[in-house]
Amino acid sequence: MPEAIDTVAVARLYGEPLFQLPLDLYIPPDALEVFLEAFQGPLDLLLYLIRKQNFNILDIPLADVTRQYLSYVEQIRQHNLELASEYLLMAAMLIEIKSRMLLPPKKTEDGKEAEDPRAELVRRLLEYEQIKLAAARLDRLPVLGRDFLRAQVHIEQSLTPRFPDVNTDDLREAWLDILKRAKLNQHHKISREQLSVREHMSLVLRRLQGQRFVEFENLFDVTRGQAVLVVTFIAMLELARERLLEITQAEAFAPIYVRLAYTQV
Structure with a gap:
């Protein structure tokens, strides 16, 4: 064994230095992946695409957003089909909304204009954004174990004697005993009063x-x-x-x- 082990060892395994990698070591191709943006779900991805390009959430350019959304879904589908399934459901909804917008609007039975096909999606996005912002504010609050630790001080029992709690009945009995002893120690002065x-x-x-x-x-x-x-x-x-x-x-x-x-x- 050489003296300068740390300078020539390529790795350490259970504290022991390794001077060459094992020949039968297999590293799968997806063992290391780097995600530049992490999304919590389809709504999170959709909201990110809208806010990143400063689109008006009340008037979403559905064609551009859908194209970018499908491009991202195609990337994750190649690596994780199970994860892509929930994103595909949102993609189908975007395509369905876009197709409804291409059709001429129909009036309702009472003669009013039909609701914008994007209205329900906008409501869901706004509610999700409010919840996400509230969660972020809560996450910024100090958390025990993450931002601070609880101070613990060990005090010897001999330095801090534990006195028993006094019961109210015991306190009353002690007071009555003092009154009884005070009466025994009273001095009486007897005088004679002439009454006719x-x-x-x-x-x-x-x-x-x-x-x-x-x-x-x-x-x-x-x-x-x-x-x-x-x-x-x-x-x-x-x-x-x-x-x-x-x-x-x-x-x-x-x-x-x-x-x-x-x-x-």
């Missing part, structure tokens, strides 16, 4: 002065605490025992009213 039943009896009588009826619950001042409510109720019962006021009710479960016993109705 006689004094509250006088207050009740003054409250009823000039009133025909007063609803039972309106005689209590709920803002002064539970002790005051109890003393007020005892004062009311004491006044009722001494027949100084009357507690009445129109019917069962009806509101309870209080009035002075000596009030003239």
Whole structure:
């Protein structure tokens, strides 16, 4: 083996240098083909011929376009008959349209001029061109894997600990537990309040002065605490025992009213 292998080897096969081509190597004639223009179908070829020569798509010179179209179909038919079959269908349509244009136009049943034989072909070409332009705009958008790659960063698990998600029920239980402990640590200051039943009896009588009826619950001042409510109720019962006021009710479960016993109705 010579030392300068890369300078004399004609090829490499599986990493090994080849110094001469195999004698039994067969290369088919169509192994390498160069297409200067690639078309996606008959409409694509037809649109290319029209736009390349700046023809008006609404007034296609059908003879010139058909001649160029058939010339291209003849070339691809010699190499790929299966591919040429769909192009031959469009060629037959072009010839049929051209033959209809050579005939004198016939009016429709309602007396109107007949539609241009090229109208349907023009509609298909315009729709195809719109779809092709939209596809080209979409293809120009950045595509993952073609125009950019997704950044991937590997982070050690030990550097980013995974904390468990907190359930709302667990959070509520924790809050209630804090409230419970706060109540256990509250300081209570107990003071003695001097309350007189006689004094509250006088207050009740003054409250009823000039009133025909007063609803039972309106005689209590709920803002002064539970002790005051109890003393007020005892004062009311004491006044009722001494027949100084009357507690009445129109019917069962009806509101309870209080009035002075000596009030003239």
